[in-house]
Amino acid sequence: xxxxxxxxxxxxSSTTSMRKIFKAMELIATSRIGKARARVAASxxxxxxxxRAVSAVASQSEIDHPLTTEPEKIRxxxxxxxxxxxxxxxxxxxxxxxxxxGLNELLxxxxxxxxxxxxxxxxxxxxxxxxxxxxxxxxxxTDAPEFATAREIGAALLEDFATxxxxxxxDEIHVVYTRFKSMVTQEPTVIRLLPLExxxxxxxxxxxxxxxxxxxxxPEQVLxxxxxxxxxxxxxxxxxxxAASELAARQRAMKSAGDNATDLIKKYTxxxxxxxxxxxxxxxxxxxxxxxxxxx
Amino acid sequence: MAELxxxxxxxxxxxxxxxxxxxxxxxSDGEIGILPGHSPVLAILxxxxxxxxxxxxxxxxxxxxxxxxxxxxDRVVIVADNxxxxxxxxxxxx
Numbered sequence: 001x002x003x004x005x006x007x008x009x010x011x012x013s014s015t016t017s018m019r020k021i022f023k024a025m026e027l028i029a030t031s032r033i034g035k036a037r038a039r040v041a042a043s044x045x046x047x048x049x050x051x052r053a054v055s056a057v058a059s060q061s062e063i064d065h066p067l068t069t070e071p072e073k074i075r076x077x078x079x080x081x082x083x084x085x086x087x088x089x090x091x092x093x094x095x096x097x098x099x100x101x102g103l104n105e106l107l108x109x110x111x112x113x114x115x116x117x118x119x120x121x122x123x124x125x126x127x128x129x130x131x132x133x134x135x136x137x138x139x140x141x142t143d144a145p146e147f148a149t150a151r152e153i154g155a156a157l158l159e160d161f162a163t164x165x166x167x168x169x170x171d172e173i174h175v176v177y178t179r180f181k182s183m184v185t186q187e188p189t190v191i192r193l194l195p196l197e198x199x200x201x202x203x204x205x206x207x208x209x210x211x212x213x214x215x216x217x218x219p220e221q222v223l224x225x226x227x228x229x230x231x232x233x234x235x236x237x238x239x240x241x242x243a244a245s246e247l248a249a250r251q252r253a254m255k256s257a258g259d260n261a262t263d264l265i266k267k268y269t270x271x272x273x274x275x276x277x278x279x280x281x282x283x284x285x286x287x288x289x290x291x292x293x294x295x296x
Numbered sequence: 297m298a299e300l301x302x303x304x305x306x307x308x309x310x311x312x313x314x315x316x317x318x319x320x321x322x323x324s325d326g327e328i329g330i331l332p333g334h335s336p337v338l339a340i341l342x343x344x345x346x347x348x349x350x351x352x353x354x355x356x357x358x359x360x361x362x363x364x365x366x367x368x369x370d371r372v373v374i375v376a377d378n379x380x381x382x383x384x385x386x387x388x389x390x
Contacts, residue, residue, distance in 0.1 A: 045305040049375045053338055053366055147307045213366065216339030217325050225340045226364060229377070236307065 002279065008272035012265055019261035025088060026254035029247045032143065033183070036244040040180065043240055047233050054230045056213055057223050058196070065220065066162070067227045068196045071171045076113040078135070078160055078170040079103060080153065080193075080235070082177040082242045083120035085142045090253030092178065092186070092246055093122035099188035100176045107174075115170055117157065119239070135160070143243050150236035157235075158228055161194055177238040178245035184252075186245035193234055196227070298332035299351055304358060304374045311379045312348075312358070319372050320347040321365060336368040345382075346374065357382030 058068055081100045083093040100116075100123075107114050118124050118137040127134045136156055138149055163169025173194040179187045215222045302319060304311040319330045322344040328337075341363045348356040363376035 039308065042309045043307070045303070045310055046307050046375060049303075049305055049366070049373045053364060053375070056338060056366070213336045213338040213368070216323050216328070216337055221324075222338055222340055222364070229363075229375075233307065 004275045005272055005279065008268050008275060012268045012272065015261050015264050015268065019258055019265070022254045022258040022261060026251055026258060029251035029254060033244060033247045033251060036144070036240070036247050037180070040237075040240045040244055043233075043237055047237050050226065050230050050233050054196075054223075054226050057215070057219060057226060065223050065227070067194060067223075070195050074110075074112055074171040075165050076115060076170045077107050078115045078117060078157060078173045079107070080117045080119065080157065080173070080175045081123045082175065082238055083118070083123040083126075083142070084242075084246045085121045085139055087122065088253060089246055089250035090256075092249035092253075093120070093126075095188045096176055096178055096242075097123065097126055099190060103174060103176060103190050112171075115160070115168075117153070119153070142239075143246055145236065145239035145243055147232075147236055150232050150239055154228060154232035154235050157193070158231060175235065175238050177242045178249075180241045180244040180248065183248055186248055191234075191238070193231060196230075298370055300330065300332050300370050300372050302348055302372045302374070304346075304376065304379055306376050306379045311376070312356070312381060315351045316348050316372075317351055318349040319374075320349075321374070322346070330367055330372060332370050334367050334370075336366070338364065338366045340364050341374070341376065 079100060081096060083096050087093070104114050104116075116127070116132075116134045118127060118134050119139070120142045121139045124134075124137045124139060138153060141149070157173050160168070160170045161173060165171065172192060175191050175193055177189060177191075179189040181187055299315040299317065300319060301313075302316045303313040317332075321328055321330070321339075322342045323339045324342045328339065330337075341360055343361045344359075346358040346360055348358065350356060358374075358376075359380040359382065360374070360376035361378050363374065363379075365372060365374040
């Protein structure tokens, strides 16, 4: 009988200490989300300026730049999958990986080979466990990405893009990441980075019209210098969004884990009390029965 | 007198914005000075120093290591990979 109480006591104490961890992780995630969102906001002016400039060059001058022209046949596509380094973030990484699998199937159905690039230890673990080949992997700071990492990834992707198919190059580049819509919704999203589809927005008002720029030195050189930056900035933006999403997902997961732990503790406490009461009742009836036996 | 509306942004942060009388920058071809009323330009920045003459206050120096800038309608957007304000510049931040 006493054994049952002990088991419940152990369960209560272990659940309590787990709840402490969940609470701490929730608090950490909450405090970091603000910073992550501020970084998303801080990167916006740069991204906007660069997008505007790229659309200006691409829409004005008819340049045949390899980064903007669609190859007649796409034979191999690169997919960059942005996940987290650490778990305990609910279905965050699983959602991205699922989306990536979907894209993978789609590309294969179109007769393209897929070369995967990974960001985050979770993606790496997923691919290694399944013994699937991947191009390159970057790990280390998915919850606080640095621009240097984005630059490195951009350089690696562009290098592959510039390489011929026969030598292992790719013809298009996709990115799978989690878009931070709000604190409660984050959405795994796929974007195609290259070849560039410069969105030619409908000029809604007079001020939206892009001015006729003079280029210094030459349009082609300007585009040469702009495009890698544009790619880097897109990748960096995706990484920042993913980081904010990761933290939000972790906060939510830890919140519900903490709530569940509270429920469990309550349940186990009830069971422990019942067990203790049953033990007391039994002891009493044993004593009464013993006394009765002696008296008679 | 017309003024230039200057905005400097780096990859991951906002650096400076304000009104200016003149902006001097170095492109890969040489130095370019921009006064109000300049025709639209999109140019590649070379590594080096930018000088901004604000409407009020001292001249601001910004160290950049590459990037580009655009000018249209007296609006100058300087997009640097990495930008560092010179010492005298802190007064101009708004």
